[in-house]
Amino acid sequence: GENVGLHLPTLSVQEGDNSIINCAYSNSASDYFIWYKQESGKGPQFIIDIRSNMDKRQGQRVTVLLNKTVKHLSLQIAATQPGDSAVYFCAENVSNQGGKLIFGQGTELSVKP
């Protein structure tokens, strides 16, 4: 059917502030999680990943937190920049079911200069 009327969750932040994007995942058997950034007209770009034996992982300006108890994942972006404006997707994988990823709905991040 058509998807008319669907709106992505949006997050608007001021340049220089920290951003937190949240994701609830569905499958308690998932053991690998990834955050992707998608700019308009482009394919998703890998940001950071985390496996289920960890609860926190840090990259450059980004941190991913995993709470398996409540099946929640978050992406923190420090000192957000206008170039961070994009749609952010979380994805989950069950390692014994091959490499296919199950994606969340996405959150649109808008950074105001």
Added chain:
Amino acid sequence: GAGVSQSPSNKVTEKGKDVELRCDPISGHTALYWYRQSLGQGLEFLIYFQGNSAPDKSGLPSDRFSAERTGGSVSTLTIQRTQQEDSAVYLCASSAGYPEGDEQYFGPGTRLTVT
């Protein structure tokens, strides 16, 4: 280096016609994935190839959809008798190989519009 490429970038077709979408993965990548993204939505898994193993077709929405991967490299996604609900962006990704969810690199996608 060259990333994942897809062609065409845009395709407009009439309802009922067949279409073929092409994906060239990163050289040496053994795993190849097709996803579909409808407007304002997340990506929906369609099919997954890993080396010489039988593909995982569990995400294909109907028997009008099929995909091939020749010589372990280029892949073609075919949609027969297209319907308006097939309109979406079709994304291809490749990775160095399973196991366990190693990083998937995405192409720019093919935007399919069925009129």
